Amino acid sequence: MKETIISIRNKIIHFLYKxxxxxxxxxxxxxxxHHIMLSVGVFLGSNPITRGISAFFFxxxxxxxxxxxxxxxxxxxxxxxxxxDKSAQMIKIMKSTGFGFTEVGSITGxxxxxxxxxxxxxLIKSQGLLxxxxxxxxxxxxxxxRLHGQKFxxxxxxxxxxTNCKETSTTEGGIADYRKAYEAFKxxxxxxxxxxxxxxxxGGEPFTDPVKxxxxxxxxxxxSTQKPTFIKIAPDLEPKVVDEIxxxxxxxxxxxxxxxNLTKDRHNPKIIEKNLPGPGSISGKPIEELSEKMISYxxxxxxxxxxxxxxxxxxxxxxxxxxxxxxxxxxQLITGMIYEGPQLISEINQGLTKLLKKDGFKxxxxxxxxxxx
Numbered sequence: 001m002k003e004t005i006i007s008i009r010n011k012i013i014h015f016l017y018k019x020x021x022x023x024x025x026x027x028x029x030x031x032x033x034h035h036i037m038l039s040v041g042v043f044l045g046s047n048p049i050t051r052g053i054s055a056f057f058f059x060x061x062x063x064x065x066x067x068x069x070x071x072x073x074x075x076x077x078x079x080x081x082x083x084x085d086k087s088a089q090m091i092k093i094m095k096s097t098g099f100g101f102t103e104v105g106s107i108t109g110x111x112x113x114x115x116x117x118x119x120x121x122x123l124i125k126s127q128g129l130l131x132x133x134x135x136x137x138x139x140x141x142x143x144x145x146r147l148h149g150q151k152f153x154x155x156x157x158x159x160x161x162x163t164n165c166k167e168t169s170t171t172e173g174g175i176a177d178y179r180k181a182y183e184a185f186k187x188x189x190x191x192x193x194x195x196x197x198x199x200x201x202x203g204g205e206p207f208t209d210p211v212k213x214x215x216x217x218x219x220x221x222x223x224s225t226q227k228p229t230f231i232k233i234a235p236d237l238e239p240k241v242v243d244e245i246x247x248x249x250x251x252x253x254x255x256x257x258x259x260x261n262l263t264k265d266r267h268n269p270k271i272i273e274k275n276l277p278g279p280g281s282i283s284g285k286p287i288e289e290l291s292e293k294m295i296s297y298x299x300x301x302x303x304x305x306x307x308x309x310x311x312x313x314x315x316x317x318x319x320x321x322x323x324x325x326x327x328x329x330x331x332q333l334i335t336g337m338i339y340e341g342p343q344l345i346s347e348i349n350q351g352l353t354k355l356l357k358k359d360g361f362k363x364x365x366x367x368x369x370x371x372x373x
Contacts, residue, residue, distance in 0.1 A: 003350065006060055006346065006350060007350065009057070009343075009346075010343045010346050010347050010350070013057065013058075013341060013342070013343040014340065014341050014343055014344075014347070017340070017341030017342070017343070018340075018341065021341070022339070022341070026122065026124070029118070030120045030121065030122055030129070031117065031118070031119065031120050034084070034120070038084075038085070038089060038090060041085075041089070041090035041093045042089050042090060042093075044093045044096070045090060045091070045092030045093030045094075045096070046092070051092070051093065051095075051096045052096070054093060054096035054097055055095075055096040055097075057343075058096065058097045058098050058342060058343060058345065058346055059095075059096060059097070059098050059346065060076075060098055060345075060346040060349045060350050061075060061076070061349075062076075062349065062350070062353045064353050064356055064357075064361075064362060064363055064364060065077060065100070065349055065352060065353065065363075065364050066363070066364075067329070067363065067364055067365045069307055069329055069330070070191070070228045070255055070307060072155050072190050072191075073155075074100045074101055074154075074155060074330065075100050075154070076098075076099075076100035076349045076352075076364075077100055077320070077324065077329065077330045077331055077352070077364055078098070078099060078100050078320065078330075078331055078332075078333070078345050078348050078349055079099055079100055079101040079102055079103060079157075079309070079330060079331070079332045079333075080094060080099050080101075080102045080103060080332065080333070080334065081103055081311045081332035081333060081334045082103040082104065082105050082106050082157075082159040082193065082195065082232070083106070083131070083133070083283075083334055084334045085102065085104050085105075086104070086105060086106070086107075086133075086135075086136060086137040087104075087107070087137045087138040087142075087143055088104035088105070088107070088143050088146070088147055088158075090102075091104065091147075091150075091152055091156060092153075094153075094154055095153040095154045097342060097345060098345035098346045098349065099154060099345055100154060100155075100330075100349075101154050101155040101156070101157065101190075101330065102154060102155075102156055102157070103156075103157035103158075103159050103193060103258075103332065104143075104156065104157070104158055104159065104189075105137065105158060105159035105160060105161070105193070105195070106135055106137070106159040106160060106161035106193075106195045106198060107137050107139070107140050107143055107158065107159065107160050107161070107181055107184075107185070108135055108137060108139060108140065108160070108161055108162060108163035108164065108177065108181060109139070109140050109160075109162070109163050109168075109176070109177035109178065109179075109180035109181045110139050110140075110163040110165070110177065110180075111137070111138055111139030111141075111142065112134070112135050112136055112137055112139065112163050112164050112165070113136055114133050114134035114135060114136025114137075114164065115132050115133065115134030115136075115164070115200060115279075118278060119131070119132040119133050119134065119278070119280065120132065120133060120280070121276075121277045121278055121280075123271065123272075123273050123276070123282065123284070123286075125272040125273055126270060126271050126272045126273055126282075126284065126285060126286055127284050127285040127313075127315070127335070127339055128271070128282050128283050128284030128285055128286045128287075128335060129282070129283045129284055129335055129338070130276055130277065130278060130280045130281070130282055131200065131262060131280050131281055131282070131283055132200045132278060132279050132280030132281070133200065134164045134200045134201055135161055135163070135164045135198055135200075135201050139163075140160070140180055140181040140184035140185065141184060143184075144184035144185055144188055147188050147189075148188060150188075152189070152190075155189075155190040155191065156188075156189035156190055156191075157189060157190065157191040157192070157193050157230070158185040158188060158189040158191070158192055158193065159193035159194075159195050159232065160178060160181035160182055160185065160192065160193065160194060160195065161178075161181075161195040161196075161198050161201070162174040162177040162178055162201070162203075163177050164198075164200075164201040164202050165202055166202060166203075168202070168203065169202055169203030169206075171206065171212050171215065174203070174206060174207065174216075175215060175216050175219050178194070178216060178219070178220065179219055179220060179223065182194075182220050182223055182225075183223050186223055186224065186225035186227065187225065189227065190227065190228075191227055191228050191229070191230060191255075192225070192227045192228070192229045192230070193229070193230045193231070193232055193258060194216070194217075194220070194229060194230070194231050194232070195232045195261070196208055196213065196216075196231060196232065196233065197232050197233050197234035197260070197261035198261065199234065199261065199262055199263075199264045199280075199281040200262075200279075200280055200281060205234060208233070208234065208237060208241060208245065210241075210244035210245065210247070210248050213244075213245060213248050213249075214248050214251070217248060217249070217251075217252040217254070218252070220252075221252055228255035228256075229252075229254050229255055230254065230255060230256045230257060230258055230307070230309065231245065231249055231254055231256075231257055231258070232257070232258040232260075232261055233245060233257055233258070233259060233260055233261065233294070234260060234261050234262075234263075234264075235259075235260035235261065235262075235263045235287050235290035235291055235294055235312065236263055236264055236265055236290070237294075239297065242294070242297060242298065242301070243301065246298065246301055246302060246306075249306075250302075254306075255306070255307055256306045256307030256308055256309065256329075257298055257306055257307075257308055257309070258308075258309045258311060258332070259291055259294040259295045259298060259308060259309070259310055259311065259312075259328070260287065260290060260291045260294050260311065260312055261281075262280075262281035262282055262283050262287065263281055263282050263286060263287045263290055264281045266282075268282070268286045268287075268290075270285055270286040270287075270288070270289070271286050283312070283334065283335045284312075284313055284335035284336070284339075285313045285315070285335075286313070287312040287313055288312055288313025288314075288319065289313075290312065291310060291311060291312030291313065291323070292310070292312075292322065292323060292326055295308055295310050295323055295326045295327050295328050296326045296327060296371075296372055298327070299326065299327025299328075299369050299372050300327075300372055304327065304368075304369050304372075304373075307329050307330075308327050308328045308329060308330075309328060309329070309330045309331065309332060310323030310324070310326070310327075310328030310330070310331045310332070311331065311332040311333065313335075313336070314331055314332075314333040314336045314348070315336040315339065315340055315344070316336075316347075316348065316351065317347065317348045317349075317350070317351020317352050317354070317355060318351070318355070319336075320348050320351075320352060321351075321352055321355045321367070324352075324364065324367050324368055325367055325368075325369070325370050325371040325372075326369070326371050326372060327368065327369040327372050328368070329365070329368050333345075352364065
């Protein structure tokens with residue numbers, strides 16, 4: 001009975017979102033809507049009453065989705081990807097909206113205004129976004145000061161990147177900036193993410209180079225922290241480069257990889273729009289297959305020893321399940337929620353329980369990598 005009621009609830013919210021709310025939202029500048037949703041999230045997370053109301057409309061739980069990864073318990077495998085809650089303002093509402101974990105940031109050493117506006121566009125035909133934010137955030141000092149000493153209801157990943165400015169375009173300047181942010185969050189949250197794949201920042205992605213990555217990880221290894229570390233990689237890397245990143249990461253005991261960031265490839269056949277409206281890189285359905293190929297490749301290459309978080313083009317439970325069966329222990333989304341509605345997290349988690357039952361699995365962890373074994 002409970003499952004039926006939740007399913008009906010989700011269908012009603014989905015219908016209302018697609019037929020009314022999304023039509024209104026899509027008439028408004030996407031960055032403005034982003035800021036409005038951030039403000040709504042902050043308000044809803046501000047007190048127990050609004051958190052309880054949010055949970056009534058959006059939460060879902062099932063023991064079959066629970067798992068412990070790197071000594072941290074996850075109530076379900078669906079998280080919010082970095083890039084939405086850039087300055088870690090919405091953490092308090094995340095559990096109520098159904099997420100099993102959240103990733104904040106990417107946060108840079110210094111405050112960053114990002115790239116000039118406009119800097120985000122909807123690619124409706126492609127079910128994606130064209131993004132050129134450029135790591136706008138409040139900076140590591142202010143954000144870490146605000147979060148210091150807080151206890152979080154779900155696992156929190158703190159994503160760091162180098163500040164989008166000329167001063168960090170040198171190897172030494174970039175490493176110093178990464179370290180500043182890494183140190184600021186060494187005791188905040190449950191996991192650290194080193195974002196070496198932001199495609200829209202000054203100087204590009206220099207730390208995909210194995211020599212530079214080695215120098216970066218050597219510097220960060222000097223910071224005393226108990227937090228496991230992940231590396232977020234781009235979807236457009238050649239296998240040889242991925243192999244080198246894995247080799248260097250293994251040397252410094254990196255726990256896993258987030259697959260993947262945005263794609264810079266504008267010749268991707270999944271991009272239906274012929275004339276893209278501005279600079280930037282693409283999220284959503286155009287990177288779905290790229291993400292899945294990367295998940296599969298890294299899972300096989302590391303023989304399942306690295307924890308993989310799959311992100312890119314997740315719009316349904318089937319999309320999430322496919323990534324899990326290829327080797328992802330956890331998944332993340334943003335764009336799917338923008339197109340499908342806030343009930344999507346609940347829909348995916350409920351759908352996963354059905355898919356697990358269909359395949360004869362008692363727990364989500366049993367499905368991880370089954371298509372690669």
